[in-house]
Amino acid sequence: MGNIKDNLRKVREMIQEAASKVGMDPQGIKLIAVTKTVELEKIREAVSAGATILGENYVQEARKKMEEIGRIGLQWHLIGHLQTNKAKYAVELFELIHSLDSIKLARELDRRATAAGKIVDCLIEVNLSQESSKFGIRKEEVLDLVHEIKVMKNISLKGLMTMPPYFDDPELARPYFISLRKLKEEIEKEGIPLPELSMGMSSDFEVAIEEGATMVRVGRAIFGERR
């Protein structure tokens, strides 16, 4: 592992290459630096090397880090599972929630956003692997959830997110990425735009980009192995 600045540069180069390979504009792909369990020092290093979007899994941990690191010039995204009883804080703290996965959570986010006078941007997390991933809504249920969210005034639905099982060979993740893209295309046929596809992590983000990712969530390839 090199230092964080070099790692970030390498990841950006890989994003560029993967995008050019399929004729996509690399500018259209947002890199989310995943900072769960990463200490402040290292996060600051990434920020000074140009990371502008930080992804956190836990509301509490994120809140502490925001107080230390600040928010100016930065976006904080919630990528981990969100419990309904933390919806209020999530609405206050995050620019984008990647993990909307139930109607119950959607109602609570809408209610809290209304109370705060805010519009909360969300992605629906889709569970494409049933057994291996605990979170996310089943593919068959996504369209119903989309229709329910569309009538909520204080949630703005931006797209879909998924997290395939981990494979040593990233090619094995490809079918999941294809499946998420196809789901997005099906929903868009109903006249509901879903511009963002959040898919791809350290082990497989190049494959995800080839299949249409607009957001990649990368932790270890930037910060090294987690504690």
Ligand SMILES: *Cc1c(COP(=O)(O)O)cnc(C)c1O
């Ligand atoms: C931890 C995490 C990531 C980043 O995983 P790496 O393998 O460190 O790149 C991405 N998305 C989610 C939802 C995560 O929990």
